[in-house]
Amino acid sequence: MVLGTSSGAGKSWVATALCRWYRQQGFKVAPFKAQNMSNHARVVPAAGGAWGEIGTAQYLQALAAGCVPEVRMNPLLLKPEADMRSQVVLLGQVDHALTQLPWRERGAHVWPHIAQALDALRGENDVVVIEGAGSPAEINLHSSDIVNMRVARHAQAHCLLVSDIDRGGAFAHLYGTWALLPADERALIRGFVLNKFRGDARLLAPGPQMLEELTGVPVVATIPRLAQHGLPEEDGAHDAATADGAAGAPVQATVAVIAYPRASNLDEFQPLLNVPGVRVVWARSPAQLLGADWVILPGSKATASDLRWLRAQGLDAALAAHVARGGRLWGICGGLQMLGEALIDLHGVDGNEAGLGLLPLVTVFDVEKRLLHAQVRLPDIAPPWQALSQLELQVYEIHHGQTRLRGDMLAAGMVAHERVPGLLWQSADGRILGSYWHGMLENAAVVQALLGADVPTLDSVFERLAAGVDSWFAQG
Known part of the structure; x- marks a missing residue:
């Protein structure tokens, strides 16, 4: 012991x-x-x-x-x-x-x-x-x-x-x-x-x-x-605000992960910390998004509460500005739910809250949690995320919410592409990606496709x- x-x-x-x-x-x-x-x-x-x-x-x-x-x-x-x-x-x-x-x-x-x-x-x-x-x-x-x-x-x-x-x-x-x-x-x-x-x-x-x-x-x-x-910290985010993939390596890409109070599954971003030249920022303020190539909204155990925190920090406006500058934004699980127009909670699971309105989606929380481990093949995905197209991945789901496109917003002219029904969406300009799948970055093929780098396998870390x-x- x-x-x-x-x-x-x-x-x-x-x-x-x-x-x-x-x-x-x-x-x-x-x-x-x-x-x-x-x-x-x-x-x-x-x-x-x-x-x-x-x-x-x-x-x-x-x-x-x-x-x-x-x-x-x-x-x-x-x-x-x-x-x-x-x-x-x-x-x-x-x-x-x-x-x-x-x-x-x-x-x-x-x-x-x-x-x-x-x-x-x-x-x-x-x-x-x-x-x-x-x-x-x-x-x-x-x-x-x-x-x-x-x-x-x-x-x-x-x-x-x-x-x-x-x-x-x-x-x-x-x-x-x-x-x-x-x-x-x-x-x-x-x-x-x-x-x-x-x-x-x-x-x-x-x-x-x-x-x-x-x-x-x-x-x-x-x-x-x-x-x-090479192993993730048990509590995910590090005390330091930033981490470079390898000491002394020139920074080639900066990824900002929004570190809200109840962020979950931050361990899935450990591969980014193992890539030379990748700078990871655990972002808690708008200033920390400046210069980021991607911003990730990770999972959350309290999506509505974390969304209120995000607004209180002014990060909602900073995210919109990041996308307007041509930056990429990726929402995962709870982060995906935040990207939509509304969170609806009829059973006291998480709470009701207006979303960021960056995708025409609505999420309804269920009492029962969806748990699944699966192997999937990604569909064709538009730029700037096109390198992910047709990759085969091991992924998992842990979520109470069920998300769908909001018909009235689509009728009003807002466009979004549902790449995988109920699981993966992309904005009309392609820059915003939202998915219920955790663990995508733990697949070496994803890191290679997005960053052109190989990362140590878990088995080599154990050895x-x-x-x-x-x-x-x-x-x-």
Whole structure:
């Protein structure tokens, strides 16, 4: 089990590296995380031939482990819709009753499902690599814990505790976390990991030795800071406003992604961060759109609310100006819905709101969520997106809304082309593209067609991470 002293310590990608490393040793491996809180999710097989959704981190860990991602690997997914409210997804499906329950009352209902999923995976695999959440020493949450030490005790897992040394205070974080755990849980901590280290490792002495003297737990690995390890950040957007695909490479294209508060599936833009010469801007103000070749309106877990935020920042006028200057605009899922004339919510799913009016579309929200993973062939698409024409892609859908052309606006003379019924639209001048499909940029053919560049495959990223495991732990 990979635990962390905090969120962002590096649990997800350390677990991913271990999934691939154990697979390389010949083991049958599966990942597991009891509860994930993220608006970045992937569509995977669920019971009865249906589709469900799990957190992106466990989806990628399953690929690294060489197994088919499925809902038992992340039985509980919380998708934040507001500061005080999250949609609850249990075994891949939205559970409306659990969503309405107070947070501390959910544990008794969900723990049997979590334990059953974990036990089943343990029975079917040689190794299960478990990821924790946040910190196991959040003492205000310990009595209702269902994701950290309760899981560790249930599985009697060998636990690694990871700390981000780049933040400073790593030895205190490790010692403090260990010290706050009850004795039976401390006994499960088998090793400390110093992550994101840069500099001369000899300068760490005598810190690791002193820490072991205090706790009896050795520092088993020192992992260098890997600024571009190739995996998406679990929460999508980076703290920095911009990111260049490769340090020192001249900027050849700038892509601005609108980073509204409840943006979802930002992880699908990781390929852009891996392309030399591509500058990605996480845009939160009109000034950040200046000079962008494309602007992307990504998915949203709260489309109406994020649309109001977008207007409050003045980004609605900035988007219209961007298109008027000849720039390209791409709306994906919730971003597509924003491009239309209206959002209509008859069931209290998301909220009613006037759209940006850039495409003659109207979206009506359904109670039930559409989940689908598919292989598609794109139709012919007009310039400036013509390079996408006839590409075969793996894509997925996660959305409540159903969108259609608005007949009265078409009758009044506004033109839009429905390239794929109910899924893909293009403006009359071709510059605006809207689609319900997530994951298009994760297809190498799309990046090659739009940017003329090859990006590392996920498999090569997994192999590179696994290759580091031996050296990291040997140096611990």
